[in-house]
Amino acid sequence: MESGSPGISRPLEPGPFLRGSGRAASVSSLSRAEAGPGLGSAAVAAVLPAGGCGERMGVPTPKQFYPILERPLISYTLQALERVCWIKNIVVAVTGENMEAMESIIQRYQHKGVSLVEAGVTRHRSIFNGLKALAGDQPNSKLSKPEVVIIHDAVRPFVEEDVLLKVVTAAKEHGAAGAIRPLVSTVLSPSADGCLDHSLERARHRASEMPQAFLFDVIYKAYQQCSDYDLDFGTECLQLALKYGQTKAKLVEGSPDLWKVTYKRDLYAAESIIKERISQQICVVMVTKKDEELTGLLEEMLTHEINDVKVTSGALYDAGRDLQQIILEQCYNFVCVHVMNFDFQETQKLLSMLEESNLSILYPVVVVSVHFFYYKSVPFDQKMENQMRIREFAMEVKKRNILLYGLLVCFPQDEMKLQESLRQGATIIAALIKERKSGLVGQLLVV
Structure with a gap:
């Protein structure tokens, strides 16, 4: 009995052929x-x-x-x-x-x-x-x-x-x-009486x-x-x-x-x-060009947090061209950075790109939607509202083996405190990527 097609070429690297690869x-x-x-x-x-x-x-x-x-x-x-x-x-x-x-x-x-x-x-x-x-x-x-x-x-x-x-x-x-x-171990030969x-x-x-x-x-x-x-x-x-x-x-x-x-x-x-192998590259995605400074700081923290990890950048604002190439290289971890913006539309764009690529067929893909806000500007009821929104997105894309998490970084203007917030955020992101816990999917974590 045969299944599949013996005459079809296969990729040099693990994974299915990606659309447009x-x-x-x-x-x-x-x-x-x-x-x-x-x-x-x-x-x-x-x-x-x-x-x-x-x-x-x-x-x-x-x-x-x-x-x-x-x-x-x-x-x-x-x-x-x-x-x-x-x-x-x-x-x-x-x-x-x-x-x-x-x-x-x-x-x-x-x-x-x-x-x-x-x-x-x-x-x-x-x-x-x-x-x-x-x-x-x-x-x-x-x-x-x-x-x-x-x-x-x-x-x-x-x-x-x-x-x-x-x-x-x-x-x-x-x-x-x-x-x-x-x-x-040394191999022993026992006698009939067990000695x-x-x-x-x-x-x-x-x-x-x-x-x-x-x-x-x-x-x-x-x-x-x-x-x-x-x-x-x-x-x-x-x-x-x-x-x-x-x-x-x-x-x-x-x-x-x-x-x-x-x-x-x-x-x-x-x-x-397997988790270790697919956690060796992280793509930090910028939503707008003005996000470059905080994105760069977060990249630096992630590099310190995960030894031997390759951190790259992609940009949704640039028609996703760099991002498409990173997806074709089969990166399974994405961090989408929003500065003073709690709109999930850009994260949805990233999720749509990942779904169309078929990247998640073989391995679960992790997406962490990171939102930077001044701590006084986000009332509790808005936090709860946005937690419900990300949970809805997360439950939907989980069906396609994409694990979506949310991270809210409330940072003050003090530079030292900002560094500490970024360090804590990088620690959480690294843990989400390394562990790939489905039980935390849709959660909005706060630092």
């Missing part, structure tokens, strides 16, 4: 079969076994479908593979009962070049089904056999292109290759990780020769290539972020990593 045009000129550096004209595909029930996770939802920032974990893994333009096809093996849910994920998050096959009862049987689809050995399969196939776990979402390139290049030369990492028999010298051994890559004919022939015991109880694809294909895999040092989401605590770690 120059990146989409540049990538679409590449053939999906065009390989990366050092691969020549090799056609590369990937197989993701995703039929597990996640019993070690201790949650009713299989871990590959567990939501992180309200998006299934497997979607992040697909995104990591999709951004690699030289991977021609991605085959996902899922159980029959989850086939419809997987199709919905592909459609909702606009994944391209993804085909589905039914998973087997074990990991190896699921991989075998994926290989059969690539070999054309399954009914209605329209996929073409690749020269090299990547096998990767659906719950390892942080794989980078350089690691994929290393294992594929090594597989072309050696027939098989896999990522490894140093052992964290220590012996331990392995940790420095001489490595942990097998994913991704792994193979010349397609090597791994497919190995699976065709497998015994039922191998398919039901085996776990290591590299061992199958050695056992049945006499192919010694090249071991490639992997990066620390190749870990597999296995336990419930891993979900929190994965969410933290």
